[in-house]
Amino acid sequence: MYFPSRFDGLALVVGAGAPDLLFGLGAGWLFAHSPWALPILVPAVVLYCLSLRRWALPGLFRLAPTIFGTDLRAYGAMSTSRPPLTRSLASAAVGVGSHQLWDSFTHAGHPVASALGLDQLLFTVGLGPLTRDFSIARLIQYSGHSFGSMITVGLLYLIVRRRSPGVLNWAEVDRLTAMRRPKATVPLSLVGVLTVAGIAVWPAVGGRGPFVLIVLWAVAVLVGGRLVERAYVDESSERAKPGQPAR
Numbered sequence: 001m002y003f004p005s006r007f008d009g010l011a012l013v014v015g016a017g018a019p020d021l022l023f024g025l026g027a028g029w030l031f032a033h034s035p036w037a038l039p040i041l042v043p044a045v046v047l048y049c050l051s052l053r054r055w056a057l058p059g060l061f062r063l064a065p066t067i068f069g070t071d072l073r074a075y076g077a078m079s080t081s082r083p084p085l086t087r088s089l090a091s092a093a094v095g096v097g098s099h100q101l102w103d104s105f106t107h108a109g110h111p112v113a114s115a116l117g118l119d120q121l122l123f124t125v126g127l128g129p130l131t132r133d134f135s136i137a138r139l140i141q142y143s144g145h146s147f148g149s150m151i152t153v154g155l156l157y158l159i160v161r162r163r164s165p166g167v168l169n170w171a172e173v174d175r176l177t178a179m180r181r182p183k184a185t186v187p188l189s190l191v192g193v194l195t196v197a198g199i200a201v202w203p204a205v206g207g208r209g210p211f212v213l214i215v216l217w218a219v220a221v222l223v224g225g226r227l228v229e230r231a232y233v234d235e236s237s238e239r240a241k242p243g244q245p246a247r
Ligand SMILES: [Zn+2]
Pocket: 019, 020, 033, 099, 103
């Protein structure tokens, strides 16, 4: 929000999730969370963001709700931003690197957490199959995830509410939010099918299960956004045919 012209916000956010996707795709956890994974992750993030802009936006956000008078369809306007490649690569690297840094001292299996003594056992919480040993690392991990998620949702709302200058193309936001909302049936069923598939393979992949699910959702975001946008454009051109009032 403070340096909107210095960052590609989409690459920053996608990059911040990327190490866990690499783990979900079969790489070792430690490798995905080490600097050695940067040469794979950074270009992959930039390619994924290019695909989102090219195919899935603004469709993906045409389904977003209006919360307390703030229309989150605004984020569809990311489709019009064209950051230079160097800015996207740098933003992706900051996103990926910050995730790796944070995880390095919040996961007991990481050498940094071990070296700092953060993997010391504090207590155990027993809830049947959900029994967990809590170390300082795990406490930071869980509280970080909870606060981080709340801050993310808060920022998604605040950026649009305050119309932070330069973060989005506000003229495009006004154009998109004046349009009607499409039906969510197709993309929601796609997410449903992929979620069921993810849960079905969970027992076979063990601890990797949740991360396989995230990979499937990343696919659903891209394909679902594309389907919404294509249906929307088709329907709009149908409506605009001669003899009918254009909208
Ligand atoms: Zn991670």
